[in-house]
Amino acid sequence: MASTIRVRATANGDTTEVQALIQHPMDSGFVKDAKGDLIPPHFIQQVTFEVNGKAVFVADWGTAVSKDPYVKFSFKGGNKGDDLKISWVDNKGETDTTTAKIA
Amino acid sequence: MRTAIQIILTALALVTVASGAPAKAADSVDPAADAKAFQKYFTDKFPKLKLSDFVNGPYSLNEDMHRQWVEKEEFPPYQFSLDAGKEMFEKPFKNGKSYADCFADKGIGVRQNFPTFDEKEGKVITLELALNRCREANGEAPFSYVKDDMAALTAYMAFTSRGKPFDIKIPNDPRALAAFENGREYFYTRRGQLNFSCASCHVQNPGERIRAEILAPALGILNAMPIYRSEWGGMGTISRRFVTCNTQTRGVPLDPQSDEYRDLEYYLSYVSNGLPISGPGARP
Amino acid sequence: MTTFSRAMILALSLIAIATPVLAATDADFKAAYAAADAANKEAFALRNQWTVTATALTEAKKAADAGDFDKAIAAAREAEALAKASIFQAKSEKEAWKAEVIR
Numbered sequence: 001m002a003s004t005i006r007v008r009a010t011a012n013g014d015t016t017e018v019q020a021l022i023q024h025p026m027d028s029g030f031v032k033d034a035k036g037d038l039i040p041p042h043f044i045q046q047v048t049f050e051v052n053g054k055a056v057f058v059a060d061w062g063t064a065v066s067k068d069p070y071v072k073f074s075f076k077g078g079n080k081g082d083d084l085k086i087s088w089v090d091n092k093g094e095t096d097t098t099t100a101k102i103a
Numbered sequence: 104m105r106t107a108i109q110i111i112l113t114a115l116a117l118v119t120v121a122s123g124a125p126a127k128a129a130d131s132v133d134p135a136a137d138a139k140a141f142q143k144y145f146t147d148k149f150p151k152l153k154l155s156d157f158v159n160g161p162y163s164l165n166e167d168m169h170r171q172w173v174e175k176e177e178f179p180p181y182q183f184s185l186d187a188g189k190e191m192f193e194k195p196f197k198n199g200k201s202y203a204d205c206f207a208d209k210g211i212g213v214r215q216n217f218p219t220f221d222e223k224e225g226k227v228i229t230l231e232l233a234l235n236r237c238r239e240a241n242g243e244a245p246f247s248y249v250k251d252d253m254a255a256l257t258a259y260m261a262f263t264s265r266g267k268p269f270d271i272k273i274p275n276d277p278r279a280l281a282a283f284e285n286g287r288e289y290f291y292t293r294r295g296q297l298n299f300s301c302a303s304c305h306v307q308n309p310g311e312r313i314r315a316e317i318l319a320p321a322l323g324i325l326n327a328m329p330i331y332r333s334e335w336g337g338m339g340t341i342s343r344r345f346v347t348c349n350t351q352t353r354g355v356p357l358d359p360q361s362d363e364y365r366d367l368e369y370y371l372s373y374v375s376n377g378l379p380i381s382g383p384g385a386r387p
Numbered sequence: 388m389t390t391f392s393r394a395m396i397l398a399l400s401l402i403a404i405a406t407p408v409l410a411a412t413d414a415d416f417k418a419a420y421a422a423a424d425a426a427n428k429e430a431f432a433l434r435n436q437w438t439v440t441a442t443a444l445t446e447a448k449k450a451a452d453a454g455d456f457d458k459a460i461a462a463a464r465e466a467e468a469l470a471k472a473s474i475f476q477a478k479s480e481k482e483a484w485k486a487e488v489i490r
Contacts, residue, residue, distance in 0.1 A: 072178075294477075306489060
């Protein structure tokens with residue numbers, strides 16, 4: 001199955017800009033379905049971005065983050081060709097991870 | 104509640120005043136003249152915009168939103184649907200044939216020609232209808248017009264037509280003219296308890312706010328379809344948008360590919376002839 | 388007490404007695420509902436039903452099922468009024484739309 005994570009990382013001088021789009025329902029647990037039953041909570045709890053094994057961005061998410069979250073950030077350091085690893089884990093214990101090269 | 108009452112009262116007042124005005128212009132049908140007047144109305148209203156800017160709706164009408172849109176396009180929320188659509192489009196049916204067999208040019212770069220008027224059947228064929236007919240002709244079950252699968256397919260087909268100008272044709276057939284006219288009538292007819300017509304928002308108030316949203320102009324309004332709508336948390340087809348617009352004015356919606364909706368799509372697409380396809384798109 | 392106020396009291400009592408104090412019945416409800424439903428069907432033929440009409444009809448049925456016929460009839464009358472308004476809208480818009488067309 002295709003990865004749930006799309007990522008683009010660009011190094012510009014000593015700053016690297018990262019954009020990522022993650023496919024995830026991010027169900028809060030408060031919404032009802034067409035039948036009137038509550039859709040159980042299913043959301044990413046933590047997403048981690050690592051460069052060369054070192055965490056550069058870690059986010060603790062919850063029910064306030066919408067479906068298919070998009071995140072964009074910059075960090076100092078990171079060179080062209082470095083490996084950027086992204087991984088997330090959700091409240092059901094499901095995970096996904098992907099690695100991309102900084103452009 | 105009060106605002107709704109105010110809107111209804113204003114709308115009723117407008118109707119009362121408007122009914123007294125001459126109806127000459129609406130009696131004869133000249134689609135080319137209609138389209139010209141339609142486009143002129145919007146370019147006059149927004150002189151700073153290029154004609155092609157209208158396809159981005161509210162994002163062209165508000166600086167802050169424009170900035171957000173430029174950023175969004177770098178990593179668009181419709182990406183997943185688009186990728187799924189490409190996969191679906193390329194996968195053959197159980198009988199070995201594929202969507203490419205149902206369309207000219209293998210279905211690549213043809214979105215701007217839809218809707219067409221089918222002279223054999225005497226009705227408007229939208230892209231969504233054509234896709235489901237293709238499925239049924241090849242032994243597959245049709246998709247719901249308002250759910251994700253159809254949206255993914257039309258997203259991919261729109262993507263292959265990006266930049267190509269709308270090229271809707273009205274053949275010299277009184278039924279085609281009638282379909283155009285029906286679409287135009289639907290567009291300007293008030294409906295629902297809130298008494299809005301499509302024109303109430305998209306002709307009279309583009310760039311203004313309805314609650315927290317900025318209204319899109321009717322010119323180019325279909326060019327970005329299908330759209331990933333943040334409000335829906337997902338992708339939606341033209342059918343879905345027509346249906347939800349109806350319910351939002353508290354009118355019971357018609358069937359997704361009813362005559363009225365297909366004629367409406369025909370009208371709206373034709374008057375946007377020349378504007379580039381920008382779909383799939385994203386909206387608030 | 389003045390003659391006038393005595394006359395008033397007498398008049399008001401007569402009016403109170405004269406007004407039917409019979410409780411609304413299921414038959415009354417069925418008649419009111421049928422009228423509303425017929426109007427709503429006419430609106431359907433004109434391709435111009437309102438969502439609020441359907442809601443009022445559902446509420447009427449619900450109240451009747453619960454035995455509250457006063458409430459049910461009130462809701463049915465509301466539904467009929469809404470349906471009639473939607474019919475009026477469809478008919479008057481047949482001509483009124485032309486004035487809105489961009490020329």
